[in-house]
Amino acid sequence: MLKSYFLLAWRNLLANKLASTINIVGLSIAVACSITVFLVLRNFWTLDDFHVNGDRIYMLEYVQKHQDETRTFGDAPALMADALKTNFPQVKQTVRIKRENVTVYRNESVIGEMITYTDSTFFDVFTFPLAQGSPAALRDPSALILSYDIARKYFPGQNPIGQPFTVLTSNREQKQFVVRGVAAKFPDNVGFKFDLLTGYHPVHAALKNQDWSSHISGIFVELHPQATIATLSRQMKPYIARYNARNPEKPIESFVFDNLRHPPADAYDVYRRPAEANHPLISLVFVAIALVMMAISCVNYVNISLGSVTRRLKEIGMRKVLGSTRQQLIGQFMVENLLLCAxxxxxxxxxxxxFLIPLFNDLMTMTISLTFGQNMGLWVFLAGLLVFTAIVSGAYPALYVSAFRPTVVFTGKLKFSNRRTVARVLLVGQFALAFIAVIIGVAFTDAGKQWQNMGWGYTPDNTLVLRLTDSTQYTILKNELGQLPNVRAVSGASNHVGESMNIQSVWIGGEEKQSLVFEVGPDYPQTLGLKLAQGRFFDAQRRAENAQSVLVNQTFVDRHGLKQPVVGQALRLDSQLVTVAGVVQNFKWFGAGSERPAIFRTAPEPRFTYLIAEFESGSGAQVAAAVERIWKAKVPTMPPSWFYQKDVFEHFNTTTGRLSAGFGVLSALALLIACMGLYGLSTQHFVRRIKEVSVRKVLGATVSEVIFLVNREFITLLLMAGVLANVLCFSGIQLLLAQTQQFTGGLRLGLSPYAVSNLVVLLTAAIAVSVQSWKIAHVKLAKSLKNSE
Known part of the structure; x- marks a missing residue:
């Protein structure tokens, strides 16, 4: 019997190709979204659980209170590692990590990477198997271990072992390493990982002169099997006092321990946590996406099934007359549905x-993959998803259709009107979600365009920026570039607007504030093109005065409530008393155009890591060529790294474009599924009204009148969905912009995203019903009015 069920199911699928195709496509989109969400959540919920001793590995964190706000930080004091290992018998071993941004010069390319300094016990504590090399390489200060991806990136098709690897550290120290190991490919659910790994040795500049005021990226503690973390936590009080004695301005309240495999629920809220943590809101969002897509698809299936049921009424009636039971009919319909769901x-x-996995991996830092080998969880999920989809999408049509009585079927008295209310409500919900998805996608695209077209506060088109690698380069290169006729001015900086900055504390009238701090040359603001609002710029001839002066931007004045006159007011920065010499107009320091308080202070030339050159309009190519030529003559060991200032936010713009594309894809999928539901409901609706339309045409109704008549209900439902979605989106977007103004800046979304989104949805919906509308408007009267019973 089961064989006959599948044979009949296959024949029915072939006999109803259009409806079957729509059902398969709609369900497959929802299934694909559900599988992708499962892969993402599996990674989120199992972050770092592949480490063999993960239950006994903890991160040391500390708690501080800052302006009535309690915060937990993951960048632990460096000296706590030795204290834990030496003075606590329950600690088996500790691992320090210190991360540093470095620049890699490779094959005429300049690439930013992250190097991790760590103890030689790293591979004893963590389960990161090596594909090549030995963990003992960490004992050698010149040895480097690469991740699998980094090895493929820099040594494609080669054996990297023994190869030299040169990096430039953040202190502009050129380090020559030798590759001594390559890690195996990390699992997808890795939250703590490395790219470039080397030993934790004091010979590295980033690790020198560490004391109780020095913080590193993280300290991991592995306990003995019988030890408990609660006992260790209670014994940390003496070290709180020791730390606070050396850091009276920023005391800590307590030390806490965060388990690598089982982090606390609020682990995502830990500042500078060395390992990623799952945010519960992200899980809820992904689950909601999967459930909504699956619900819409299953509802679409139900609508389309009910819409096409009239074609099978005689089949159902005949099978019942010939002795088929309701259970047999339910089984037949469920097998058909199971085959379609398969x-x-x-x-x-x-x-x-x-499609979805490459899209996700392109947009997010975490990666996912679809692997079936030794992945029982995925097999169980797929089997459960198949059964769930088959039951949810097919149970109601099977129960409903199998309940028809032959006498009602053959006498033509079967009524469908009592099932229409739920379909209408669901259609409004589907299209409200489609409206919301499209509005968000269009709004995000519009925001990206606004950010790209936002004023910078200066003109970036005629500025070239060169990254320096040595403290002696600035003076030499400045003299060479200054002789070029098309170079107007040359200056330098330790932190460059749009590329790097420091966030430091500044005291105003005894109150601590946070501000961006740019350390620059005295003529940097004029060379970049910043505009002066009050006071004066730095004077290159007054070095002593410059050292005691700062420039602030207008946001600094407004946010921190500086009273007029601002010029001449005293601030305390890094324990140094400085005076405001001038106020510059606000400038774009971040791709989104957000405004933050900023301070400019002068720095000596040996600390410059950037050289900026202002050139004559239209001479950028010539200046770039001159930079290449001069650099190769003066620094022949490595290629130059430079960019035009107008391109400084290109990475942000590219990322924003990718996110916009991602939202666009999701919007298109949601709209596609919703339109499939509209098609299914319109099919049922139009079949039910064929004779009514035929009679109206006989009485003189025009094509336009017929089309409006049969679509009037759908127009009403779509307008209701549009009004609901627009109100929700407008309120939500305004609230979101108000809460995120420090990131979004002066972004304001007008009515255009809503107008475009509504037009797109309504036009797409019109296309979805156009075929059926055309058919019913041009129905053959003789055929439709003929009583064939």
Missing amino acids: FALAFGLVITEL
């Missing part, structure tokens, strides 16, 4: 592998 699952796997 095709949808297979197609959904293809969509996931070829």
Whole structure:
């Protein structure tokens, strides 16, 4: 009997190709989204659980109170590692990590990477198997271990072992390493990882002169099997006092321990946590996406099934007359549905592998992959998803259709009107979600364009920026570039606007504030093109006075409530009393155009890491060529790293574009599924009204009148969905912009995103019903009014 069920199911799928195709496509999209969400959440919920001793590995963190706000930080004091290992018998071993941004010069390319300094016990504590090399390499200060991805990036198709690897540290120290190991490919659920790994040795500049005021990226503690973390936590009080004695301005309240495998629920809220932590809101968002897409698809299936049921009424009636029971009919319909869902699952796997996984991996830092080998959880999920989809999408149509009585079927008295209310409500909900998705996608795209077109506060088109690698380069290169006829001015900086900055504390009238701090040359503001609002710029001839002066931006004045006159007011920066010499107009320091308080202070030339050159309009190519030529003559050992200032936010713009594309894809999928639901409901609706329309045409109704008549209900439902979605989106977006103004800046979304989104949704919906509308408007009267019963 089961064989006959599948044979009949296959024949029915072939007999209803259009409806079957729509059902398979709609369900496969939802299935693909569900599989992708499962892969993401599996990684989130199992972050770093592959470490063999993960239950006994803890991160040392500390708690501080700052302006009535309690915060937890993950960058532990460096000296706590030795104290824990030496003075606490329950501690088996500790691992320090210190991360540093470095620049890699490779094959005429300049690439920013992250190097991690760590103890030689690193591979004893963490389960990171090496594909090549030995963990003992960490004992050698010149040895480097690469991650799998980094090895493929810099040594494609080569054996990296023994190869030299040169980096430039943040202190502009050129370090020559030798590759001594390559890690195996990390699991997808890795939250703590490395790219470049070397030993924790004091010969590295980033690790010198560490004391109780020095913080590193993290300290990991592995306990003995019988030890408890609660006992260790109670014994940390003496070290709180020791730390606070050396750091009276920023005392800590307590030390806490955060388990690597089982982090606390608020681990995501830890500042500078060395390992990633799952935010519960992210999980809820992904689960909501999967549930909504699955619900919409299953509802679409129900609508389309009910819409096409009239074609099978005689089949149902005849089978019941010939002795088929209701249970047999339910079994037949459920097998048909199971077969269709199996095709949808297979197609959904293809969509996931070829489309959604690459899209997710391109947009997010975490990666996911679809692997079936030794992955029982995935097999169980897929089997459960198939059964769930088959039951949810097929149970109601099967129960509903199998309940028809032959006498009602053959006498033509079957009524469908009592099932229409739920379909209408669901259609409004589906299209409200489609409206919301499209509005968000269009709004995000509009925001990206606004940010790109936002004023910078200066003209960036005629400025070239060169990254320096040595303290002696600035003077030499400045003299060479200054002789070029098309170079107007040359200056330098330790921190460059749009590329790097420091966030430091500044005291105003005894109250601590936070501000961006740029350390620059005295003529840097004029060379960049910043505009003066009050006071004066730095004077290159007054070095002593410059050292006691700062420039602030207008946001600094407004946010921190500086009273007029601002010029001449005293501030305390890094325990130094300085005076405001001038106020510059606000400038764009971040891609989104957000405004932050900023301070400019002068720095000596040996500390400059950037050289900026202002050139004559239209001479950028010539200046770039001159920079290349001069650099190769003066620094022949490595290629130059430079960019035009107008391109400084290109990475942000590219990322924003990718996110916009991602939202656009999700919007298109949501709209596609919603339109499939509209198609299914319109099919049922139009079939029910064929005779009514035929009679109206006989009485003189025009094509336009017929089309409006049969679509009037759908127009009303779509308008209701549009009004609901627009109100929700407008309120939500305004609230979001108000809460995130420090990141979004002066972004204001007008009515255009809403107008475009509504037009797109309504036009797409019109296309979805256009075929059926055309058919019913041009129905053959003789055929439709003929009583064939």
